Amino acid sequence: DAGITQSPRHKVTETGTPVTLRCHQTENHRYMYWYRQDPGHGLRLIHYSYGVKDTDKGEVSDGYSVSRSKTEDFLLTLESATSSQTSVYFCATAPQQGTNQPQHFGDGTRLSIL
Amino acid sequence: GDSVTQMEGPVTLSEEAFLTINCTYTATGYPSLFWYVQYPGEGLQLLLKATKADDKGSNKGFEATYRKETTSFHLEKGSVQVSDSAVYFCALSGQNYGGSQGNLIFGKGTKLSVKP
Numbered sequence: 602d603a604g605i606t607q608s609p610r611h612k613v614t615e616t617g618t619p620v621t622l623r624c625h626q627t628e629n630h631r632y633m634y635w636y637r638q639d640p641g642h643g644l645r646l647i648h649y650s651y652g653v654k655d656t657d658k659g660e661v662s663d664g665y666s667v668s669r670s671k672t673e674d675f676l677l678t679l680e681s682a683t684s685s686q687t688s689v690y691f692c693a694t695a696p697q698q699g700t701n702q703p704q705h706f707g708d709g710t711r712l713s714i715l
Numbered sequence: 716g717d718s719v720t721q722m723e724g725p726v727t728l729s730e731e732a733f734l735t736i737n738c739t740y741t742a743t744g745y746p747s748l749f750w751y752v753q754y755p756g757e758g759l760q761l762l763l764k765a766t767k768a769d770d771k772g773s774n775k776g777f778e779a780t781y782r783k784e785t786t787s788f789h790l791e792k793g794s795v796q797v798s799d800s801a802v803y804f805c806a807l808s809g810q811n812y813g814g815s816q817g818n819l820i821f822g823k824g825t826k827l828s829v830k831p
Contacts, residue, residue, distance in 0.1 A: 605758075634818075643719075643804060643821040644759070659818070691758055701747045701766040701808070704819060706758035 604628050605707035607692050613713045620679040622710050624692030632695040633675040634659075634704060635667060637688040644691065650675055682714045717742040717809040721822035724802075728795055728829050736790040736825045738779075738805035746807040748772075748781055748788040749819070753802045762790075762803070795829045802826045 604627035614620055624633060632651055636644040636659075646659030648667040656667050664686060666678045679686055689711050693704040722737040740748065747766045751759040763772030768783035777792045788805060805822040 641823060643823040644819075645821075646818060649818065693759075701764070703749060703761040703764060706751075706760070708756070708758045 605692060605694060605705060607690075607707040607710050609710060610708070611711045613715065614682055615715055616683060617681050620682050620712065620714075622677045622690055622692075622712070624675040624677070624707060626673050626675075626692075626694050628694065628696070628705075629672060630694035630696045630705070631672070632697070632702075632704075633669065634693040634695075635665075635675065635677045636691045636693065637661065637686075638691060638709070639688050647677065647690075682712075684714050686712065687714045688712060717746065717807060717820050719805050719807055719820055719822040721803075721805045721825055723823075723825070725826040725828060728827070730797055730829055730831050731794045732829075734790070734792040734795045734799075734827070736803055736805075736827070738788045738790065738822060740786050740788065740805075740807050742786075742807055742809050744809065746809045748779070749806045749808065750777070750779055750788070750790050751804040751806060751821075753804065753824070755801070759804060795827070797829045797831055800827055800829045 606625045608623045634649040635647040645661045650656045650669040668676045691709045692707040695702045695704045718741045749764045750762040752762045753759045763774040765772040765781035771780045779790045802824045804824045806819045
């Protein structure tokens with residue numbers, strides 16, 4: 602698709618530990634997004650970025666932080682993981698802003714917090 | 716706020732059956748509407764989109780028409796195949812959500828299983 606790589610693809614960790622998920626894109630898209638996917642909820646936006654060092658909160662941002670120091674990389678950090686953050690996390694990108702712009706998705710990271 | 720409601724699944728059909736997955740939305744302004752498909756173990760892929768009222772999006776035999784009067788964007792396919800088994804998400808891109816145009820709001824997803 603848009604050359605989006607998420608790492609790691611799977612991770613199991615313990616409550617209270619910090620976790621960082623990485624999204625790397627090769628398409629030079631300006632916009633990047635982090636979603637979480639949970640049964641019965643569909644996908645919900647956590648944070649998004651509209652340029653290097655420019656980020657904003659989404660619907661479910663509590664307990665998460667993000668950073669974007671380069672166009673190609675968008676990091677999602679759980680400072681102190683909780684069991685409620687067990688989920689599948691998806692990164693997405695879009696080349697430009699606008700309501701008619703589709704987003705391109707990575708293959709996801711399955712995160713389990715015990 | 717803006718929202719998307721799609722029919723609960725799972726939906727199980729026999730091969731060559733007709734498919735309809737209902738999707739309705741609530742939004743201010745004039746959103747764009749999308750259907751995404753997720754195959755097992757993969758991310759979401761754009762299936763089709765429509766950006767204004769009465770537009771019909773189509774791809775791979777799937778169709779959906781943007782109906783402003785009924786605030787709907789139902790997904791249809793005349794003859795499903797086993798390879799269509801996946802989770803389907805309806806989404807809208809609103810003008811005001813999250814303070815940024817282009818942010819997507821998703822329905823909860825509908826799982827489709829097609830039996831041979």
